[in-house]
Amino acid sequence: MTSPLPHHSAAGTAAQRQEEEELHRQRAAIAALGHELRALVDAAVRTAATPSTLHRVASGAQRLTAQLTGRRRARAEVPEVDEFPGGVRMYSPVTGAGSPLAPPLHVTRIDRGAMGTCILGIAHEGPPGYGHGGISAMLLDELMGWACATAGMPGMTVSLQMRYHRPVPLESPLRVLAHVTDTDGRKVHVTGSIAAEEDLSTTLVTGEGVFVSPDPDHVRALFPGLRSAPR
């Protein structure tokens, strides 16, 4: 009798590969819809179309919504396509490829920190022609969270001090940076900044954040929708 192990092992690998391919297909489809919805959002906030056109498009949107039936996740449920904490969040309003709200911010981990790049659209407008101050806070808060995770202490924001030096341009590549500067028990201190790619020496916005990295039991209590223990 031959050992069943190699066979099972091969089957396990094939199943795993199939699961990975399915996850990839699902994420690609979510990102494709996110992309088209971001384009639709942009068109909707900058058009000067007539009321009849706007109502016609509104009816079309209603028909699209009706197609997204079937299983829907509950409020606190982590989507099956996500890695939480410390990984891909497909629907994050800041980084999510599937979020119509997100610029989205593309994040790269760096030593004890994170770098993000994005372009804000007219949908993110605060003062005419510039980004909303709250959007800058979202970018920094999010990237500081990534910096904490990179430093091995994924955490939640306790405080965030934002300083607005110059307005943030729309439709222009931005670079966001965040670095962990200090840790104190479960507390993590982080600094961050936003600049335009075309003039990185001129800082537009700076932030200082204090995050707290909860212990795993606390994380499970806070987020009952987690499918597995945080890594």
Add this chain to the structure above:
Amino acid sequence: MTSPLPHHSAAGTAAQRQEEEELHRQRAAIAALGHELRALVDAAVRTAATPSTLHRVASGAQRLTAQLTGRRRARAEVPEVDEFPGGVRMYSPVTGAGSPLAPPLHVTRIDRGAMGTCILGIAHEGPPGYGHGGISAMLLDELMGWACATAGMPGMTVSLQMRYHRPVPLESPLRVLAHVTDTDGRKVHVTGSIAAEEDLSTTLVTGEGVFVSPDPDHVRALFPGLRSAPR
């Protein structure tokens, strides 16, 4: 010969009334589209539909975008339906009835301040089940701006100190408050808070902001898209 004045005056009033009705129709259509797009955004971020459904909806969204042709406003142009500064912003990512990103926050002016109410959706999620810290910053930054305007000093954010005491629930009515506490030349100090309507005694998030109210010449230089002098 009778004076043409009464006739002209009546014609002026009729033209004015027609213009107001047109503005009302345009705003209602913008709000209707905003409403349907917010529903579509919500459905898109909570569905677990198959890739083929997601791709079909993405194609549908692309067709809707193609219908929003014709005149589009330029980046720094204030929309004709808006009152800026200090009034209606139809596409504001926080208060705009026409913004698919906005909760939207409904603002009421109060003595030297402003009160806002809204419900965050899953699209605004940060930690699973709770609002993103940056969304709270958007709510407070925006409402503090309204508080400055109510106190007669519409301004732009210089700094914003956010403190996160407890997570902010999704899909639950929230109350946001902002008050001007002090002015110092063109500088305005504002405090703000977020609480759940069902437990107003428990503050979830607090903020302290410093705003600066620019002089009218500075406003015109910053916002060349303004159609008239700020009021």
